[in-house]
Structures are given as structure tokens and as C-alpha cells.
Amino acid sequence: LVNLCDVCFANRHGFVNDPDFIEETRLKIVALQQQIQKEKEAEAKSSLTAKQAAKRGDVIEENEALKQVNARKRNIIKARAELRHTRIHKWSALVLPCENCGHYAARWRCQQCEQCTCAGCYTSLHSRGARLSHTCQRLNYYTPEIRARIERWYHKPKGRRGQDIDAKSKHARNERAALIIQAAYWRMIDKRKGLKIMKNRRLALRAAWRRRIIDEERKKALSYTLLDAFGRAPILPSDTRRDKILKRVARWKRERAEYYITQNTDIDIWYPDRPEALKNRKKRPKQGYEIGTLTELRQQAQHGGVLLPAKALPIGGSRQVMLTSSLQGIVRPGDRLIIDKKVVWVDWKNDAVGKDKIQLRFCWLGVRSSTEQPLPVYRLPPQSTGGRLLTKSKQFAYENLFTQVFVIEPTVGLTAVLARNEKRLAIKLRKSLPIPANYLKRRSKRHEQLAGQLAWRTVAYQKKCANNSTNVDNDIDEVLGGKKALRKKAFKETIPTPTTHEGYEESKRQARESAYLGQSGSQNHDWIEFKDEDTGKNCWRSKITGDITLEKPIELKSEAEIAFDTKKQARLLRAQVKNS
Structure with missing residues (x-):
């Protein structure tokens, strides 16, 4: 299954059309097939002999029979390979052949002769006489389908519709010429921009190289070496993102920190069925130092753990931690997590890891509210025996x-x-x-x-x-x-706290009945008055709903207060009408 040009095809398949060559090839194929059949029969006999010798315990005869079996197998492989190369090749023309010689592909089409020929035939036919003035068209890839379409076009009478088609083709040629000019112009503009960008990058690389030479001399100082050993070395201009992160960790902890950071993977790998992940299948997923901000990666390097694809919103004094995305199947009950530089344990209950929350073994001891920014979550590996003993001792002491x-x-x-x-x-x-x-x-x-x-x-x-x-x-x-x-x-x-909607409606109905029966006087009403210490103003709280209001409820107002409020609302309404 190979596509060849006309020259290579003629060199490799020069005798395809020769009847004697075809007959000779057929006889050779039959002989090879008979040879393969004989070798298979001999292999079966040798294999049977080897089995019988093995039953008798004759090791020498068994080895000789196995050698013959292997020799027969090698002969069969050689015969099959020769048979593959000896078979008669079938071919089909991918392009239109020359109408004059038929051996080579058509490369030129004469407009006057309406004939497609190869380069040699076109030269020999149009080298003298009146054909010297014929115009020709180069055919880059001229298939039989293209030839049939052109034949239908030229033999079709051109009426009004044909003239319209000619006008459209002329318009298309003009558009194509305009596109070629525009492409050349923008190619020139983009080339200038590209050269400028490359020049700036070369200058930046040279400046970075000079800074790196200066920083390498600075790193050889004893003070820098001591600070770098304890994670206190200053950040230099030539430092990479990896250097900026690992410099804030002691040297004996860097190997462990780098191990944890290299485990970071993109969220599309954690959740491959997400719609965003399906859209970004062709993109290279981020990993390692590319995931997270510089602060988050430094925190991960200092405290350890693998970055998880969700962020947490813990609230002080609560065991429930809300999540921005689900961690089901990733976090298990009893795992150790790091949230805001604090090590927490997931509860041992089976439902501790929910769809959008997790339950901790102890409450969150940090001071946070639900309106603050979510925090990254890191998962620590399981503890060793010594680590578990240390945790148990701390728990006992606490x-x-x-x-x-x-x-x-x-x-x-x-x-x-x-x-x-x-x-x-x-x-x-x-x-x-x-x-x-x-x-x-x-x-x-x-x-x-x-x-x-x-x-x-x-x-x-x-x-x-x-x-x-x-x-x-x-x-x-x-x-x-x-x-x-x-x-x-x-x-x-x-304050009664009804547990259901029916209980709430029942309490409201009882309040209306008591008011209708005249039991909601100044000593038995549904509001409690108190004074706010911060503002010094009077407030009222509802016994039924628990709502707090700064305005005096209408049930507690006297007739004079109600009349005053009515007049005030009327004045406001007249002012609004007058302004409009």
C-alpha cells in the first residue's frame, strides 16, 4: 500500500503488463505454496517423534527431533516472506495518465487541443508548426474526476447561465488575487513584528545571563550559604519559580518538598468527565510548579501534602468545612489534611466526606467567616507507627x-x-x-x-x-x-421556634385568634421591647418569627400615634405627586 510517482512505479513494476512475467510469477507462487505445505507436514512428523522420544526417555533423539522442528519453522518463515514479495501487485492510477503515451502522469493541458499530456509528449507535439502558439495550463494534481468535470464544462453550451457563471468565476479570481495581496502585506508586517520580538527576547536572554553570572558569584559567599541552608536566603533576580519556592525551606527538607509539589496535577486530570476537561483534551495539562500561586506552593513546601482540586471554607468552632468542589473518591474517612497551615483529621464516619463538604474529627480552631476567600487543601500521607504514637500522646496530654x-x-x-x-x-x-x-x-x-x-x-x-x-x-x-x-x-x-411550615402557620393562627378574642393587650402582646446597648435605641422582637425591628409595631401604637403616621404618609404622598 504505497503511493508512487510515475517514474518510481515504472522502475519497480516494469514487467507488470508482460504476460510471460505474469505466468512465471504464478508458477513460482504455486511452488512456494507447495513448499510451505511440505514443510508443515515434516514439522508435524518431527514434533511427533520428539514426543515419543520424550516418553521413552531418549534425550539424544528428542534433541535431534526438536532441532528438525526448529529448522522446518525457519524454512516456513522464509517461504512465506518470499511469497509476500512474489505476489502479483495490483495498482490503480491516482492521477490522469498521458493521453499520448499512457506511461506517465498528465502534467500539461493544451487549451486549443483539449488534450492532457506528460511533459515529454507536450514538448514533442508542440515544438514546431502552428502548435507553438497554443496556450497551456499546468496540472498540479489532475485526477480522472477533475478531467470528467472539465469535459462536462467545455462541452456544455454557454447561455445566459453560463455567462453568469463566467462573471462569478471572474469575481472569484479577483477576490483570490486580493487575498494574495493582503496575505503578502500581512506576512511582511508579521515578519517585522516577529523580528522585533526575537530581538527583544535575545536582549532579555543576554540580560538574564549577565544577572545569572553576578548571582552565581553572590551564591558562593559564606553568608548566603548559611542562610540558604536554613531557608532564609534572599531571592535573587535570576531565580526561577522553583528556586523562589524551595529557598523558603531548609535544605534537608527540600527533597521532601519537591516530591510533594511534583505530585500536583491539573483539575482536568482529577475530574476527566467535566465539560471543561472535555474541551481541553488537546491541551497539555498543568502539573508540578505550574499549579497554584507562589504563596500556596511555599506553604505546601513548608508544611507538606499533595494539593487537592478543591478549596475549603472553614468556620471557627464548626466541624463542617464547605468545599468548592467534591472530594468524594479522593479523600477517605480518617485522612490527614492541611488547611491554613493547620493539620486536621477527617472524621471516621462513612458519610464524613460529602458532595460539597467534609466533617472533621475536631472543630476548626481558626477565626474565619464564610465571606472570606477559600483556602487550599493539602492531603498528607498516612502516619508511621511513631507518628501515630506521638499523636496519641498529644491527644492524651490535651x-x-x-x-x-x-x-x-x-x-x-x-x-x-x-x-x-x-x-x-x-x-x-x-x-x-x-x-x-x-x-x-x-x-x-x-x-x-x-x-x-x-x-x-x-x-x-x-x-x-x-x-x-x-x-x-x-x-x-x-x-x-x-x-x-x-x-x-x-x-x-x-421565642417559639416551629420546626415545620405547618407549625409556623399554626402559631400565626393562634395569635390571630387570641387578638380577635381581645387577649393581646399591652400586657399580652406578641412583641418584646428591649434596649440596644451599642446604639441606645429601643428595639422590638417578635415572639412568633423572631424578627427585630427599630420601628414600634402597629399593635403597640396608640390611636394618636396611628393618626400621626397616617397624616405623615399623606404629606409624603402629596409631595411626591407635586414633584412628578
């Missing part, structure tokens, strides 16, 4: 009664008292000394956050997280104490 009662709980109480006293002092100094008051207010907020974080570390809070019966705000307020926490708790105890 969960024992002495640490909880005499270290963590007193620290929580002292921090809460300090935050409360700072806040009270800030309120007293707000008018006389505003600057110290603001400073004390900021410090009280920081101490409140610290007390909340310390409260999350207690075993009692972890048990509440395990039972899914904790509310972060309530627990922090209970730890901090004070009137505000007690007031919040009282409010939430007085």
Missing part, C-alpha cells in the same frame, strides 16, 4: 482532666473577665477620653475572640460538636457571661 480543669478552663475565664472589664471601662471613658476608649474596645473584641477560641478547645465543646447540638454564638456568650448573654438566652427561650 484531653486529660488536669489540663482541662487547671489550664484551659481557668484561662478561658480570665480572658472573658478581662474582655468584659475592658468593655465596661471603654463605655465609661467614651465621652471623656475617646481615643483610649476605642483602644480598649478593640482589645476587648480581641480578648472575646481569644476566649471563644479557648472555649472551643475544651472537651465539653468538642462533645457538643460531635452531637451536632452546639451553636457557636450561644457558647461564646455563655463563656463570656454578663447581662447581654443572659438577655439573649431569655429572648431565645421566650
Whole structure:
């Protein structure tokens, strides 16, 4: 199955049309087939002899028979190879042959003679006489199909439709000529741009080479070597992305860091069935140092782990961590992860890894909210026996009664008292000394956050997280104490919280019935009034829905207040109509 030009085909297949050559080839093929059949029969006999000798235990005869079997197999292979080369080749013309000689492909077409000939025949036919003035057309690739189409075109009478076709072909030739001119122009412009770009790149490479020579001399200094050993070497202008990352890691940890970074793969490899992955199948996937920002890669080099294709949104005091994409099939229960430079463990439950979230074994101890940027997630390899023992010892030292009662709980109480006293002092100094008051207010907020974080570390809070019966705000307020926490708790105890839509509608219906029966007076209404300490204004909270409003509800207003509000709305409406 080879495509050949006319010269090569004539050199290789010169005797294809010779009848004597064809008959001789046929007889040779028959002889080779008979030889292959005889060799197969001899091979079968030798194989049978070898088996019989093996049963008798005659090793010498068995070896001789096996040698004959191998010789017969080699003869069969040679005969088959010769048979493949001896077969009669079949061929078909890919281009139109010369109409004069028929041996070579047609290369020229005479417009007056309407004949397609090869180069030699065209020269011999048009070398003298009136044919010297004939015009010719070069045929680059002239197939029989093209010839048939041209014959139909020239033998068809040209009427009005033919003239239209001629006009269209002329327009097409003009368009083609315009495209050729435009291509030449843009080729010249792009060539100039390309030369300029290449020149700038050469200049940049030379400048980088000069900087590298200077930096190599600087790297030989003893101070740089000592700093580089401990991951404190300065970043040089000639450093690559890999150097900028590994320079922030101690030298004895770089091999491990590079191993973890080289495991990074593109998200299209993690999720090959994504629509974006199907679109980018022809693109080279990113890997290694190409994935992630410089900060993320430095964090990975320092703390280890393989970068996962999802990012996490943890919230302080919660065991649930929301994910930007699913990690099912990638993360398993009990795996160790690194989120924001903290090592966390996935819970051992089977449903710990969900579609868009994971559940941790302990609550998240960092101070974060759901509105902040998501964090990268890294997976650590399984721990060795020594690592598991160390983890167990840390867990025992953290969960024992002495640490909880005499270290963590007193620290929580002292921090809460300090935050409360700072806040009270800030309120007293707000008018006389505003600057110290603001400073004390900021410090009280920081101490409140610290007390909340310390409260999350207690075993009692972890048990509440395990039972899914904790509310972060309530627990922090209970730890901090004070009137505000007690007031919040009282409010939430007085507010009915219907669990279903039917319960909510039933509570509203009962409220309407009690109002209709005259039981919703000033002493038995559905709103609770309280005063906000920060703004000093009165607020009202609904017992049914829990909504808070700064305006006095209409159920609590007197007739004079309702009349005043009606007049005010009428004045506003007249003003709007007048302006429009």
C-alpha cells in the first residue's frame, strides 16, 4: 500500500503488463505454496517423534527431533516472506495518465487541443508548426474526476447561465488575487513584528545571563550559604519559580518538598468527565510548579501534602468545612489534611466526606467567616507507627482532666473577665477620653475572640460538636457571661421556634385568634421591647418569627400615634405627586 510517482512505479513494476512475467510469477507462487505445505507436514512428523522420544526417555533423539522442528519453522518463515514479495501487485492510477503515451502522469493541458499530456509528449507535439502558439495550463494534481468535470464544462453550451457563471468565476479570481495581496502585506508586517520580538527576547536572554553570572558569584559567599541552608536566603533576580519556592525551606527538607509539589496535577486530570476537561483534551495539562500561586506552593513546601482540586471554607468552632468542589473518591474517612497551615483529621464516619463538604474529627480552631476567600487543601500521607504514637500522646496530654480543669478552663475565664472589664471601662471613658476608649474596645473584641477560641478547645465543646447540638454564638456568650448573654438566652427561650411550615402557620393562627378574642393587650402582646446597648435605641422582637425591628409595631401604637403616621404618609404622598 504505497503511493508512487510515475517514474518510481515504472522502475519497480516494469514487467507488470508482460504476460510471460505474469505466468512465471504464478508458477513460482504455486511452488512456494507447495513448499510451505511440505514443510508443515515434516514439522508435524518431527514434533511427533520428539514426543515419543520424550516418553521413552531418549534425550539424544528428542534433541535431534526438536532441532528438525526448529529448522522446518525457519524454512516456513522464509517461504512465506518470499511469497509476500512474489505476489502479483495490483495498482490503480491516482492521477490522469498521458493521453499520448499512457506511461506517465498528465502534467500539461493544451487549451486549443483539449488534450492532457506528460511533459515529454507536450514538448514533442508542440515544438514546431502552428502548435507553438497554443496556450497551456499546468496540472498540479489532475485526477480522472477533475478531467470528467472539465469535459462536462467545455462541452456544455454557454447561455445566459453560463455567462453568469463566467462573471462569478471572474469575481472569484479577483477576490483570490486580493487575498494574495493582503496575505503578502500581512506576512511582511508579521515578519517585522516577529523580528522585533526575537530581538527583544535575545536582549532579555543576554540580560538574564549577565544577572545569572553576578548571582552565581553572590551564591558562593559564606553568608548566603548559611542562610540558604536554613531557608532564609534572599531571592535573587535570576531565580526561577522553583528556586523562589524551595529557598523558603531548609535544605534537608527540600527533597521532601519537591516530591510533594511534583505530585500536583491539573483539575482536568482529577475530574476527566467535566465539560471543561472535555474541551481541553488537546491541551497539555498543568502539573508540578505550574499549579497554584507562589504563596500556596511555599506553604505546601513548608508544611507538606499533595494539593487537592478543591478549596475549603472553614468556620471557627464548626466541624463542617464547605468545599468548592467534591472530594468524594479522593479523600477517605480518617485522612490527614492541611488547611491554613493547620493539620486536621477527617472524621471516621462513612458519610464524613460529602458532595460539597467534609466533617472533621475536631472543630476548626481558626477565626474565619464564610465571606472570606477559600483556602487550599493539602492531603498528607498516612502516619508511621511513631507518628501515630506521638499523636496519641498529644491527644492524651490535651484531653486529660488536669489540663482541662487547671489550664484551659481557668484561662478561658480570665480572658472573658478581662474582655468584659475592658468593655465596661471603654463605655465609661467614651465621652471623656475617646481615643483610649476605642483602644480598649478593640482589645476587648480581641480578648472575646481569644476566649471563644479557648472555649472551643475544651472537651465539653468538642462533645457538643460531635452531637451536632452546639451553636457557636450561644457558647461564646455563655463563656463570656454578663447581662447581654443572659438577655439573649431569655429572648431565645421566650421565642417559639416551629420546626415545620405547618407549625409556623399554626402559631400565626393562634395569635390571630387570641387578638380577635381581645387577649393581646399591652400586657399580652406578641412583641418584646428591649434596649440596644451599642446604639441606645429601643428595639422590638417578635415572639412568633423572631424578627427585630427599630420601628414600634402597629399593635403597640396608640390611636394618636396611628393618626400621626397616617397624616405623615399623606404629606409624603402629596409631595411626591407635586414633584412628578
